[in-house]
Amino acid sequence: MYLSLAFIRFLESLPSALAVGLLLMPRLVGEDGARFKIPVAAAAVFRALLGFALLYLIARAIVPAERPIDANLLWEFTFGTSVGKAWVFTQLVAFAFAGLAVARLFVTSSLLDRVTLWTGVGVLGVVSVTGHAIDDGLPIWTQASFLLHTAAGLTWLGGLLGLVWWMFTAHKKPPEVAAQLAERWSMVAKIAVGLVAVTGVAMAYENVGSVPNMLATPYGRLLTLKLVLLCAVLLCALAIVRYMHRRPAGDGFNVDWVGKVGSLEAFFGLGLLAIAGYIAVITPASHETNIYWPLPFRLSYIATWGQKPTFPAPIWWWGIAGAVLTVVAAMIWWTPATREKRLYATPAATIAALFCLAVSFSTEAYEDTYNDPTQDFTAESVARGMAAFQENCVGCHGAMGEGNGPMSKDLKNAQGLKIEPADLTAPHVGTHTIGDIFHWLTFGGQSGVMPSFSHVLDVDDRWDMINYLLMLSSTNRSRFIAPQAMIQWLIAPDFALVDPKEEVTTFFKLRGKPALLSFARCTAAGEEKKELDASLLKAAEAAKAAGVSHVTVYTGDCPQAAKGREALHPAAVEKAYSIINRFPNVPYTSEIGQAHFLIDRSGYVRARFKQFGEDDGSATQFAAQAGMMAQEPIVEINLHSH
Template identity: 85%
Template sequence: MYLSLAFIRFLESVPSALAVGLLLLPRLIDEDGGRFKPWVAAAAVFRALLGFALLYLTARAIIPAERPIDAAVLQEFAFGTSVGKAWVGTQLLAFVFAGMTIARLFRASDLLDRVTLWTGVGVLAVVSVTGHAIDDGLPLWTQLSFLLHTAAGLTWLGGLFGLIWWMFTAHHKPPHLAAKLAERWSRIAKVAIALVAVTGVAMAYENVGSVPNMLATPYGRLLTLKLTLLVAVLLCALAIVRYMRARPIDEFDVAWVGKIGSLEAVFGVGLLAIAGYIAVITPASHETDLYWPLPFRLSYIATWGQKPVFPSAIWWWAIGSGVFAIAAALIWWTPATREKRLYATPAATIAALFCLAVSFSTEAYIDTYNDPTQDFTAESVARAMSTFQENCVGCHGPIGEGNGPMAKDLKNKDGLPIQPADLTAPHVGTHTIGDIFHWLTFGGQSGVMPSFAHVLDVDDRWDMINYLLMLSSTNQSRFIGPQAMVQWLIAPDFALIDPQEEVTSLFKLRGKPTLLSFARCTAGADGEKELEASLLTAAGAAKSAGVNHVTVYSGDCPAAAKGREALHPAAAEKAYSIINRYPNVPYTNEISQAHFLIDRSGYVRARFKQFGEGDGNTTQFAAQAAMMANEPLIEINLHSH
């Protein structure tokens, strides 16, 4: 169905672009253009009639397959849905344009020609409305980018069609007129391509989401191919520009320019075909099952971020990059090598970039950029804690430090001893979550850890990864104190109780800082009064600082000390107990008392053991909260972990 939709969009775009091109080209040289009028009208009418096929295919792609589509259903779809209403608007504009082109057959009018031309550009612009631009969830600037992108791109392609047509049918025209047309068209083409480039970046930012998605998703791979064709188009255009600058004033090779323009048009048609297809498939930023086709990826964290010791492979590749870069500069600036610099300098530069890229490369897998099917929540982490105890403690130990009872007996395929990974160590952060998913699915790097695909389903594996993300933070989380740390530890989301159903999760509190308080209030326990006083002080401090207050209390804690409460307090307590660790203090999954200060972006930045009289924590909390309230809002990405 996607292919059929893309094909119809392609068939719609080509004739309307041709019509606009044939309207535009004669105006550039004040030519009558009468010989093109029947063709313009035919193309515009053909475009308008094809719109009905697009309506049917769009409806068929949305309406369940078991429901037949007849005229009544199409009418209901066209006037009762946002997609249908968008089609009605574009179709009305297409028929207005067709009517104007027919009117031009019977009346010569400069005003009519101008209005028809701009109406045609409008028809080109609204091609995008039947694709992803219909998504009203997109920012306004992105939706406008779609309109400008299609208008500029199709105007350029239509003008190119018109230029080729003119060149191949203008043998009786003087050379200076052909040169004048080519020069004036070149100016418009440059503006159009510049608009295509700028709006394309804006659209890619919204629909691709990341550089890896350019290769890891069908949408991204097609967009990469589209960029390759765009480069080919620009090379053809450059060839024509170079010819225009070097040609004798009184000569113009119409046939040669027409042939190069034809080749450029072929690449342009390929661009249009790809654009029509990616306009109806799932954008890369919405994909979760990503396929990375390369055995490596570029990463600062996994290479230079590990502070490699000299000498090492990373250092040697970097040194090689520097040597080639110096060579490129010397070749370019040394007079004796001037004749060879057009070839040798680019070659040396490419070699320098290659060596630099290798120094930043690390191993990658087909799942490296996969996105999770389970959100990073306390509930997910708590589920995985039980799974970890059932399947992983034998090697990795009860809290993931690589000291399980089987650890001392593990050997690789060569019979050499292998130490299980310490999952609490910072090195876990050098891998993407997709890397970890791949190892859980197919087995670990060393060949000792088996595949867990037959034990854990996909959701269970992503739950495990959420748990491992928490676990890998514990070495650093031991030292979280009242003084705010840099942003690195993402606060797991969890559901909140809200009778009004306005704020239903911790995630929805982002935008201003949050104090997350944990406590176990046991009647008759030692320090009961001090605990109650601390909780009341925390509640008052949160209120005074104007921050959100979320409480996960068990037992008979003071009602006045409570803020927004967790829907599943046991899960929240288990998840946050993983990072509630202190140096030389045994781990426990119960939190007697702890207060985490989460910044407005969702990172855990500070922690208070208690709010006691005279300990200065209240004052320090107020200062930290005020600082965080003025910090910029940062969008969290688990792949950056």
């Protein structure tokens, strides 16, 4: 179905683009364009009629397969859905263009020609509104980018096809007219391609999501191929421009050669259009769930140079080679004695330099490296992952994941070499993507000692364990969380909230302003209870005064006035946050006697208060930190940021 829809979009776009090109070419050299009137009218009418086939295929792609497409359903789809209404709009514009193009067969008017041309450009632009541009969840600037990108790209392609047509049919025209047309079209093409580039970046920002998605998703791989074809198009255009600039004054203009190179450029352009028609109807990379990384390596600063490798590690030699080759490329380009060879030697040296630098930033990767989790990063998921870890991993990695389990001393690989289990609390965990960890849990570890857990843990269980490992990898640094705000690095797990109104049902929905997350176990008596109650009441008062959200996870007989929003699963939330509630030289416990985490607007844990004493200055310090965080910009959290 996708191929059928893409093919119709290709056929729909091509005639209207050609019509615009044939309207534009004569205007660039002051011709009346009479010889192109019939082809323009035929292309415009064909485009308008083909729109009905597009409507049927769009409906067939959206309506469940078991429902037949009859006249009543098609009518309901056309006028009852946003996609159908968008199609109606495009058809009205297309028929207006067809009517104007047919009118030109009987009326000769410069005004009519201009109106027809700009209506045709409008037809090219509205092609996008039956694709991803119809998504009303996209920002306005992105939706506008779709329109401009499509209009500019198809105007360029149509103009190129029109130029080739003009070159091969203008046998009676002087070569000087052909040269003038090529030069003027070159200026129009530069503007169009510039618009395509700028709007393409804006669209990719929303639709691709990340650089790895360019290779890890079907959408991204097609977009990469589209960029390759664009490079081929630009090389052809560069050849024509170089010819025009180097042509001696007075020499004839080689219409045949320019026409042939233009034909090759148009061939690549048609490939661009075919790919564009297909990616307009498939799932964008940023929403893709079928992510497959095709390379055995990936580029990462954190996993390579970020680990501060010692000299003379291989990474250093690759980096040095890249730097030397960069200098060589620059010297070849700028040294007068080598300028004759610079067109070949400089690119070769530059490619070699880029290769060496890429190797120095390379680290191992797998097909799952950029996989997205099936389980959200929630406290409930972390608690489940913690239980799975205790059942399956303690023997080697130890109860706290430090690589000191009871079996750790006797582990050997197939070659009989001793293998030490990884310390999962060490910084090296942060050099791997969560997809890497999923791959090891599924197929076994790098050492050959760690077995596959795919037969023990299903996919969701593995992602639960990964969420736990993400928390566990933060334990060493989390020991030093203090009332003084730290940088954004520790993500606060989401969790469900109790809300009778069903408005704020998760902790995540509180993002946008700072939040105070308070834990306490009110099980003591006497003076200890009075001191704890006073601290909790002080925390509630401080949160209210600072204008931050207050969420409480309290166990036992805590003061009602001290409570804020409450967790739906308090035991899971306490267990998850206990992982980062560490202190130097203090044994770990899954129970939190009292702790108050300050979470910023983006969802990062930034500070921790042990208690809110009467005269210890905690409330004042909290107010200052909360006020500062309220002014900070919101940062989008990405678990694939390694």
